[in-house]
Amino acid sequence: MRDFYCQCGNSIFFRNTRCLVCQRQLGFAPEARIMTALEPLDATRWQVPAAGRIEGRIYRRCQNYAQYDICNWLVPDESPHHFCASCRLTRTIPDLGPPRHLELWNRLESAKRHLIFNLYQLGLPIVGRAEDPDFGLAFDFLADADAETEFTEALAGRDPIATGHANGVITINIAEADDVARARMREQMGEHYRTLIGHFRHEVGHYYWARLIDGGAWIDEYRDMFGDERADYGQALQAHYDNGAPPDWQERFVTPYASAHPWEDWAESWAHYLHIRDTLDTATEYQLVRSPPWEQDPRDFDALMHRWTHLAIGMNAVNRSMGLADAYPFVLNAGARAKLDFIHRVIEPFETA
Numbered sequence: 176m177r178d179f180y181c182q183c184g185n186s187i188f189f190r191n192t193r194c195l196v197c198q199r200q201l202g203f204a205p206e207a208r209i210m211t212a213l214e215p216l217d218a219t220r221w222q223v224p225a226a227g228r229i230e231g232r233i234y235r236r237c238q239n240y241a242q243y244d245i246c247n248w249l250v251p252d253e254s255p256h257h258f259c260a261s262c263r264l265t266r267t268i269p270d271l272g273p274p275r276h277l278e279l280w281n282r283l284e285s286a287k288r289h290l291i292f293n294l295y296q297l298g299l300p301i302v303g304r305a306e307d308p309d310f311g312l313a314f315d316f317l318a319d320a321d322a323e324t325e326f327t328e329a330l331a332g333r334d335p336i337a338t339g340h341a342n343g344v345i346t347i348n349i350a351e352a353d354d355v356a357r358a359r360m361r362e363q364m365g366e367h368y369r370t371l372i373g374h375f376r377h378e379v380g381h382y383y384w385a386r387l388i389d390g391g392a393w394i395d396e397y398r399d400m401f402g403d404e405r406a407d408y409g410q411a412l413q414a415h416y417d418n419g420a421p422p423d424w425q426e427r428f429v430t431p432y433a434s435a436h437p438w439e440d441w442a443e444s445w446a447h448y449l450h451i452r453d454t455l456d457t458a459t460e461y462q463l464v465r466s467p468p469w470e471q472d473p474r475d476f477d478a479l480m481h482r483w484t485h486l487a488i489g490m491n492a493v494n495r496s497m498g499l500a501d502a503y504p505f506v507l508n509a510g511a512r513a514k515l516d517f518i519h520r521v522i523e524p525f526e527t528a
């Protein structure tokens with residue numbers, strides 16, 4: 176994540192809606208990919224002040240800001256839309272009747288905007304349902320249990336909501352936005368890491384597998400490395416939940432769950448690739464990492480891994496000093512690294528285009 180600056184010079188963050196120093200309104204301009212200060216123009220329109228790349232442009236606030244105060248992205252004034260580029264990807268919002276749902280939905284949209292920003296940075300195509308009704312990207316945020324009980328009690332008459340991906344539609348159970356419920360699920364699943372942004376990165380990995388790998392030029396190399404995804408998915412998942420990961424998973428997979436099926440291996444590896452790229456980007460922005468002295472090309476995969484290993488070890492040590500869990504509780508074995516390198520090569524043409 177980038178460090179952004181207000182018109183007044185104050186450092187501002189991706190989630191901000193107002194500068195705490197000069198009190199200017201702030202918003203994120205998706206098409207320019209920057210946070211910007213705003214001057215009021217009239218009741219609904221805002222103008223970017225002088226200086227900077229998008230000087231003078233006129234925007235409206237996303238309707239989810241006006242109505243619910245949960246979005247800081249902007250809509251260009253000439254756009255026919257009321258919602259921003261991120262909110263337009265949400266197909267279903269949770270029932271806002273239960274009082275806690277608004278805050279949980281807010282967290283989901285915030286994590287989603289972070290994801291979309293990362294996808295913009297990597298130059299990856301984002302095709303929504305409006306353009307591709309059958310396979311376009313969309314998000315359903317749904318509840319199947321009572322938020323007031325930290326999601327321990329099922330809601331009457333609701334089917335269980337499984338977080339997952341199908342034909343471009345990513346479903347997230349809003350219980351994942353509840354810290355207590357998510358920690359309990361992490362314990363039950365025996366995981367070391369479970370976050371909202373992690374869910375978004377994993378599930379969007381399935382979307383990109385369908386777009387970038389399925390039936391394309393990479394499919395043979397994918398199958399050599401990850402296995403044949405035509406293996407029965409339902410049976411493979413059941414076997415994983417019954418028997419757990421194979422004893423040698425730590426030599427081949429990034430996580431135990433990655434061993435369940437070649438699709439899950441891809442999605443887990445994809446999520447880690449996005450973790451690494453975004454966290455390195457943030458650390459570089461705050462001058463916490465240095466390039467290895469032999470580095471010629473900052474996009475070189477080995478140099479990327481060198482910087483990441485150094486940063487991950489440092490972050491974990493710093494967290495331990497604060498009495499917190501490891502920030503990156505994983506070891507990247509040779510097999511997992513080769514898969515990350517593959518994803519790096521798949522993404523490269525988009526990023527450099």
Ligand SMILES: [Zn+2]
Binds near residue numbers: 199
């Ligand atoms: Zn300011």
Ligand SMILES: [Zn+2]
Binds near residue numbers: 238
């Ligand atoms: Zn929005």
Ligand SMILES: [Zn+2]
Binds near residue numbers: 377438439442
């Ligand atoms: Zn998955």
